[in-house]
Amino acid sequence: MSSSGFSSLAVTEQNSRGRVYPEKPHKYRSDFERDRDRIIHSAAFRRLEGKTQVFTLTVSDGDDPYRTRMTHTIEVAQIGRTIAAALGLNETLTEAICLAHDLGHSPFGHMGETVLDELMTGCGGFEHNRQALRIVDLIEHPYPGFPGLNLMYETRLGLRKHPDGGDEAGEAVFSERNCSLEGQIADVADRIAYNCHDLEDAFRAGLILEDDLAGLEIYRRSFRRIDAGSIADGSIRTTRIAKDIIDRLVSDCIDFSRSKIAGIKITSLDQVYAAGDKLVDISPENHQMLCGMEKFLLENFYLSESLGRTTDRVKKHLKCLFEALCGNPDLLPPYFRRFVRSEGLRRTVCDYISGMTDRFCLKTLERVAENI
Ligand code: MG
Numbered sequence: 001m002s003s004s005g006f007s008s009l010a011v012t013e014q015n016s017r018g019r020v021y022p023e024k025p026h027k028y029r030s031d032f033e034r035d036r037d038r039i040i041h042s043a044a045f046r047r048l049e050g051k052t053q054v055f056t057l058t059v060s061d062g063d064d065p066y067r068t069r070m071t072h073t074i075e076v077a078q079i080g081r082t083i084a085a086a087l088g089l090n091e092t093l094t095e096a097i098c099l100a101h102d103l104g105h106s107p108f109g110h111m112g113e114t115v116l117d118e119l120m121t122g123c124g125g126f127e128h129n130r131q132a133l134r135i136v137d138l139i140e141h142p143y144p145g146f147p148g149l150n151l152m153y154e155t156r157l158g159l160r161k162h163p164d165g166g167d168e169a170g171e172a173v174f175s176e177r178n179c180s181l182e183g184q185i186a187d188v189a190d191r192i193a194y195n196c197h198d199l200e201d202a203f204r205a206g207l208i209l210e211d212d213l214a215g216l217e218i219y220r221r222s223f224r225r226i227d228a229g230s231i232a233d234g235s236i237r238t239t240r241i242a243k244d245i246i247d248r249l250v251s252d253c254i255d256f257s258r259s260k261i262a263g264i265k266i267t268s269l270d271q272v273y274a275a276g277d278k279l280v281d282i283s284p285e286n287h288q289m290l291c292g293m294e295k296f297l298l299e300n301f302y303l304s305e306s307l308g309r310t311t312d313r314v315k316k317h318l319k320c321l322f323e324a325l326c327g328n329p330d331l332l333p334p335y336f337r338r339f340v341r342s343e344g345l346r347r348t349v350c351d352y353i354s355g356m357t358d359r360f361c362l363k364t365l366e367r368v369a370e371n372i
Contacts, residue, residue, distance in 0.1 A: 006088055006089065006090060007087065007088035007089055008267055008268060009089070009181055009261065009268070009269055010182070011181075011269060013030060013031050013032070016154055017154070018152060019031075019151070019152055019153070030092065031152050032096055032152060032155065035152050035155045036095055036099060038149045039096055039099045039100045039136070040099060041142075042103070042135075042136075042140050042149065043355075044135045044139070045070075045073075045100075047355060048069040048105075049068055049069075050068070050107075050357025050358055050359055051068060051069040051070075051357055051358060052069070052109055052358055053066075053068065053069055053072050053109060067197050067198075069105055072102065073101070075197060076101065076186065076189045079192055079193055079250055080094045080097070080098040080185050081094060081098075083185045083188070083250060083254055083257075083280070084182060086254045087258060087261075087280075089181050089182055093152075093158070093180070094182040096155050096158075097155060097159065097182060098190075100136060100158075101159065101190060102128070102132070103131075103135050103136065104128040104132030104135055104354070105128045105131075106126070106128065106353065107353075107354075107356050107357060107358045107360075108314040108358055108361070111311045111315065112314060112318060113128055115314065115319060116322070116350055116354055119322050120346060123350075126350055126354065129160070131354055135355070139351055154182070154183075157174050157176060157179060157180065158180065158182060158186055160183075161187075176274075177273060177274055178272060178274065178277075178279075180272060180273070181279060181280050184279060184281075187280075188280055188282060192246055192249045192250060193246070195297065196242045196245050197242070198301060199297065200239060202297070202300075202301045203242075204235070208300050210238065212296075212300060213296070217292060218245060218286075218289035218293050219241065219245070221248070221289075222248065225248075228241055245293075249286060249290065252283050253281065253282045255283075256281060256282060256286075257280040257281060317361065318353065318361070320365060320369075321364060321365045322350075324365075324368045324369070325349045325352070325353070326349050328368075328371065329345055331371060332348065336348055336351065
């Protein structure tokens with residue numbers, strides 16, 4: 001541990017590469033606290049409330065709502081902070097990365113992303129991690145002197161998910177081979193969070209039944225550990241099991257990462273960046289069990305028939321809106337029209353649509369349809 005109380009592998013304000021546009025220090029808040037707050041106050045963050053994870057359109061209408069990207073994001077941040085604190089790493093940076101990690105998602109979950117990527121073929125494609133960087137570096141514009149949120153280098157690095165760092169569309173390029181440990185935590189926290197809450201939501205939607213999970217080791221272990229057979233209420237039982245899976249995976253991640261880092265004798269942040277391997281992870285045994293659950297969710301939930309019907313509608317809606325806006329750029333709001341010259345029309349339309357909430361996307365389609 002260093003004098004700051006952090007592990008010598010943590011990102012700190014002292015070893016940070018700082019901001020692109022230098023700013024005076026704040027009287028009360030650290031640089032990474034300011035980053036976290038800028039993310040929370042951004043328009044893209046507020047829109048997470050209206051973006052679904054998996055459930056879309058008809059499936060999510062109800063008075064007992066399933067996860068949105070907003071609630072998912074908050075859960076990821078909580079898990080991330082627990083892991084960061086236990087490993088002596090920068091909890092605030094971890095929180096900032098977790099809060100920003102899904103900013104780039106389009107409306108209608110992963111299907112929306114696939115459709116936009118197809119529509120952007122030959123123009124750089126569309127991918128939600130790259131989009132998160134475009135949002136914080138360019139599209140958000142709350143300051144007069146520069147575009148974007150002017151986040152700290154390491155917060156932005158944490159949003160990078162590709163080893164090459166940049167792409168042909170000209171997005172940010174990073175030289176580090178590996179992400180900081182704080183960024184690696186955000187990745188694991190995301191994986192733990194979405195698997196466990198998708199499981200819980202799928203139960204509540206009645207898309208999967210408890211008997212369906214009897215073959216899954218990860219489920220059976222938690223069932224036994226909390227003595228779930230003694231819980232009479234089915235909804236409480238499945239919730240407790242999902243929470244226990246989270247708890248076990250988080251503890252496993254802390255223990256496994258701690259011993260992995262100690263085992264390879266890394267002592268500096270530069271060595272973290274140069275390492276070819278993920279240093280924060282869950283153990284191979286739990287990884288294998290989690291893969292089993294991911295496969296199960298894919299086959300029984302994400303690809304379920306009722307979600308499939310929604311998917312076809314989403315495809316049609318997004319394509320129609322995209323082509324309509326490309327054919328009539330005057331229908332773009334002035335804020336986005338000014339990007340056409342520097343970013344190109346298709347990229348600007350993609351930026352605009354990908355930022356929409358599910359409902360706003362449908363509303364815009366109706367409005368645009370009246371004008372063509
Ligand atoms: Mg996520």
